[in-house]
């Protein structure tokens with residue numbers, strides 16, 4: 001509609017309805033409640049970039065506690081970013097959002113295969129990101145940045161090294177995390193790994209496949225457009241808080 005209003009001063013009912021019918025299945029843009037530093041938000045922004053889905057960013061400042069306001073809690077009782085709005089759908093959790101975006105706007109299913117067995121392997125690695133990679137960032141950054149606690153249990157760094165070992169093992173079985181081609185599981189893990197490495201640098205000798213995989217992903221246009229500067233900004237914030 002926005003495009004029509006801009007290009008035709010007084011669009012006739014016929015023009016409008018023809019436009020709407022023709023564009024019924026095309027993406028008209030989504031809304032993304034977001035904070036740029038957040039790894040899960042970066043995953044969704046990269047997915048939009050990959051799929052050419054225009055998105056309107058609505059900033060949610062966690063430091064100002066925007067996420068605890070009643071109107072935001074109505075959208076997401078878990079008070080986390082990101083939240084996606086697409087028409088009448090309101091969706092939280094970056095992994096659910098990425099899967100939805102590929103299913104709805106993907107030209108094909110390669111980023112999130114429809115084949116149930118292939119999809120199961122992508123889901124497995126998305127759940128690996130939810131249950132292993134992201135919590136191992138949060139276990140350090142929350143006490144450090146939000147609670148102002150400088151005494152990080154050294155075991156938290158061992159947990160990160162263990163996670164690198166898991167990634168290395170996955171990459172010795174397939175070229176990418178879930179298959180021999182890139183999927184949204186790699187995109188989700190990319191945003192986590194580019195923050196984990198700010199907490200514990202990745203030893204290229206110990207984790208050669210992980211290092212090569214990460215270098216390759218960092219060179220993609222979606223990473224450069226939507227991840228790089230924001231991951232760097234979070235890394236700088238982490239460094240400021242480290243003892």
Ligand SMILES: N[C@@H](CCC(=O)N[C@@H](CS)C(=O)NCC(=O)O)C(=O)O
Pocket residue numbers: 038039040062067078079080081082092093094095130
């Ligand atoms: N599994 C969720 C995690 C989202 C999440 O925890 N986001 C953090 C920012 S990185 C957040 O909003 N934290 C605020 C809070 O937990 O209150 C996802 O992937 O979207």
